[in-house]
Amino acid sequence: MIWQAFWAVAQRDLLLAWRRKSEGLSAVFFFVVVAALFPLGIGPEMNVLRNIAPGVLWVGALLSSMLALQRLFEADYRDGTLEQMALSPVAMPLLVGAKMLAHWLVSGLPLVLLAPVLGLQFDLSGDALVTLTLALLLGTPILSLVGGVGAALTLGVRGGGVLLSLLVLPLFVPVLVFGAGAVEAQVSGLGVQAHLSILMAMLLPAVFFGPLASAFALRIALE
Amino acid sequence: MNILRANFWFHYAGPQAFYGLAGRLWPWFAALAAVLGVWGLWLGFMVAPADAQQGEGYRIIFVHVPASWMSMVIYLAMAFWSVLGLTFNTRLSGMMTRALAPTGAMFAFLSLWTGALWGKPMWGTWWVWDARLTSELILFFLYLGYIALTSAIDDQRRGDRAGALIAIVGAINVPIIYFSVKWWNTLHQGASVSLTKSPSMAQVMLWGMLLMALCFWLYTIALVLCRVRTTILQRESHTAWVQAIAQEAA
Amino acid sequence: MLTISNISCVRGHKPLFTPLSFSLQAGQALHLEGDNGVGKTSLLRIICGLSPADSGEVLWNGHALTRQHPEVVEAFRATLCYMGHNLSLKEDLTPIENLLFEAQVAGRSLSHEKGMDALRKMGLNSRAHLPLRVLSQGQKRRTALARLSVTAAKLWVLDEPFVALDAHSLDNLRALLANHVQQGGMLLFTSHQAVELLQTNGHAIEVQPIRLVAA
Numbered sequence: 144m145i146w147q148a149f150w151a152v153a154q155r156d157l158l159l160a161w162r163r164k165s166e167g168l169s170a171v172f173f174f175v176v177v178a179a180l181f182p183l184g185i186g187p188e189m190n191v192l193r194n195i196a197p198g199v200l201w202v203g204a205l206l207s208s209m210l211a212l213q214r215l216f217e218a219d220y221r222d223g224t225l226e227q228m229a230l231s232p233v234a235m236p237l238l239v240g241a242k243m244l245a246h247w248l249v250s251g252l253p254l255v256l257l258a259p260v261l262g263l264q265f266d267l268s269g270d271a272l273v274t275l276t277l278a279l280l281l282g283t284p285i286l287s288l289v290g291g292v293g294a295a296l297t298l299g300v301r302g303g304g305v306l307l308s309l310l311v312l313p314l315f316v317p318v319l320v321f322g323a324g325a326v327e328a329q330v331s332g333l334g335v336q337a338h339l340s341i342l343m344a345m346l347l348p349a350v351f352f353g354p355l356a357s358a359f360a361l362r363i364a365l366e
Numbered sequence: 367m368n369i370l371r372a373n374f375w376f377h378y379a380g381p382q383a384f385y386g387l388a389g390r391l392w393p394w395f396a397a398l399a400a401v402l403g404v405w406g407l408w409l410g411f412m413v414a415p416a417d418a419q420q421g422e423g424y425r426i427i428f429v430h431v432p433a434s435w436m437s438m439v440i441y442l443a444m445a446f447w448s449v450l451g452l453t454f455n456t457r458l459s460g461m462m463t464r465a466l467a468p469t470g471a472m473f474a475f476l477s478l479w480t481g482a483l484w485g486k487p488m489w490g491t492w493w494v495w496d497a498r499l500t501s502e503l504i505l506f507f508l509y510l511g512y513i514a515l516t517s518a519i520d521d522q523r524r525g526d527r528a529g530a531l532i533a534i535v536g537a538i539n540v541p542i543i544y545f546s547v548k549w550w551n552t553l554h555q556g557a558s559v560s561l562t563k564s565p566s567m568a569q570v571m572l573w574g575m576l577l578m579a580l581c582f583w584l585y586t587i588a589l590v591l592c593r594v595r596t597t598i599l600q601r602e603s604h605t606a607w608v609q610a611i612a613q614e615a616a
Numbered sequence: 617m618l619t620i621s622n623i624s625c626v627r628g629h630k631p632l633f634t635p636l637s638f639s640l641q642a643g644q645a646l647h648l649e650g651d652n653g654v655g656k657t658s659l660l661r662i663i664c665g666l667s668p669a670d671s672g673e674v675l676w677n678g679h680a681l682t683r684q685h686p687e688v689v690e691a692f693r694a695t696l697c698y699m700g701h702n703l704s705l706k707e708d709l710t711p712i713e714n715l716l717f718e719a720q721v722a723g724r725s726l727s728h729e730k731g732m733d734a735l736r737k738m739g740l741n742s743r744a745h746l747p748l749r750v751l752s753q754g755q756k757r758r759t760a761l762a763r764l765s766v767t768a769a770k771l772w773v774l775d776e777p778f779v780a781l782d783a784h785s786l787d788n789l790r791a792l793l794a795n796h797v798q799q800g801g802m803l804l805f806t807s808h809q810a811v812e813l814l815q816t817n818g819h820a821i822e823v824q825p826i827r828l829v830a831a
Contacts, residue, residue, distance in 0.1 A: 151720030155717045158709065230666070232690045292531070316546060317542050320550040324549070356531065
């Protein structure tokens with residue numbers, strides 16, 4: 144019963160995202176546009192671009208995730224579905240976790256898959272691209288999980304989108320540091336083991352605490 | 367009134383009782399803060415010898431370091447009150463946390479500015495991305511986030527609880543952020559030009575900083591007590607005892 | 617059995633209604649009445665546990681519904697069906713999809729046949745496979761009400777269930793509610809329409825009024 148509820152919530156969100164493809168894709172296109180803006184602003188000199196690539200791509204992924212976060216709970220809050228989840232005998236953190244999973248599949252996974260393609264624009268080596276993909280694979284779920292708390296707290300609040308960014312960006316800094324750091328380490332020939340392990344070490348508690356804190360915040364928003 | 371009994375503490379958890387207590391206490395804290403401040407500044411700017419490498423300019427650390435300490439202590443205090451508030455559901459906890467935030471943000475800002483003022487004559491740049499300063503910057507953002515969130519939510523109770531959660535989440539993340547920024551810094555900096563690495567502290571320098579830290583702490587307490595009193599009056603304006611006070615003042 | 621003990625609700629420093637106490641037993645229907653703005657919806661949300669009460673407590677089978685008793689809260693939620701002002705339906709899903717997902721989220725299983733049956737009873741057979749946003753307001757309401765005929769919940773808390781329904785649907789709903797109460801279920805609802813609506817066409821059930829008085 145419990146896991147059925149989990150998969151039902153995830154499936155419902157995925158189905159809804161499928162029926163409104165434009166919403167999910169817009170955040171992903173944002174990533175592409177941002178990644179293109181930096182070279183336009185800095186100049187086409189390949190050496191420079193290769194240096195800034197890890198940072199640029201990670202910041203782009205971060206900003207794109209933040210845009211997508213606003214949609215995590217908004218629709219459910221407005222149409223009353225969130226209330227029904229709060230009233231379900233199934234533990235709310237579990238249902239929130241399912242939403243975050245669906246959200247990551249729609250908004251995070253495309254970034255992971257796109258990043259190596261964009262990385263080619265910055266002349267990153269094959270190994271660096273692999274590292275980038277792995278790092279994003281570990282890092283983007285953390286963004287959905289931790290960012291969800293911010294999304295829950297700013298539900299229905301004036302100035303929600305910008306406020307969400309202000310709340311959530313400081314919390315993303317460790318992911319950014321180790322995520323971009325992993326690619327840089329790869330490029331400079333140092334091992335990436337440490338960086339990826341630390342990302343994993345941040346992911347595991349986030350899987351547990353993210354939905355818990357978000358469910359708590361959602362109940363505050365529903366009061 | 368036996369201070370060991372829980373009743374004593376829960377009595378002062380009520381806004382009216384706390385209003386009275388805070389009113390009696392804050393002048394003492396303010397006075398003590400003033401005394402310690404004068405003493406600390408005198409030690410720092412008059413008594414402590416000029417540093418061998420950094421000359422007179424280093425004296426800014428007597429403000430910079432205590433301000434950094436305070437910005438972190440205050441955030442911890444906010445997290446503490448937040449945990450209390452969410453556990454015991456007391457109204458006062460939310461008010462205390464909200465009252466602490468602006469002062470904490472001020473100290474973080476002060477720490478950043480004094481860090482810059484220290485850095486310029488020493489290293490020639492107004493800003494250095496060293497671990498401490500960068501973490502301080504992010505702490506400043508955390509404060510701003512808390513203040514922005516609690517100001518944006520109209521319902522006071524929801525604002526208190528939402529703020530409490532973000533304060534706790536932030537507090538848990540501060541060590542993680544600090545660690546990651548430290549890592550990032552050591553990775554990128556060749557020669558370590560740490561603003562925080564000062565040579566062996568002369569006794570008197572340490573004393574100066576401690577006194578200033580205490581001064582800031584007491585100042586914070588005095589200011590927070592005053593702020594909470596005002597907040598109590600605002601929030602409880604519908605109760606009889608507040609209206610009696612308003613009548614008296616009129 | 618649901619017991620409300622001395623509940624009050626404060627908005628903007630003022631209590632909305634005088635502290636309220638009542639109880640609801642199996643086979644009973646209670647109608648919350650009161651003027652606009654007196655706090656009927658707020659009270660229903662407090663009873664469901666969505667908002668906290670400013671005083672008093674809600675008891676389910678004698679146990680208080682607080683954080684300290686999660687098993688009681690879970691049992692309460694398993695047997696509660698709440699319908700608020702918004703329909704809790706997804707516009708981009710079809711009625712049948714809405715019903716099926718909703719049941720699963722609430723921890724119950726619902727077969728496709730049963731779901732279609734419920735929609736048929738509400739006259740939505742031909743519309744069951746269209747996205748909700750192309751349905752009329754009345755049809756959307758009927759979809760929302762269809763969940764009542766497939767729920768296993770014993771306690772129904774309905775906020776203005778009769779709104780925007782045509783005569784035929786009203787009849788369906790009356791029958792549904794009467795049947796539920798007669799089978800031993802509990803019903804708590806608010807409505808601006810006359811309560812006599814429930815006592816027509818042989819669906820007579822006794823509805824007790826609970827009046828909220830502005831404080």
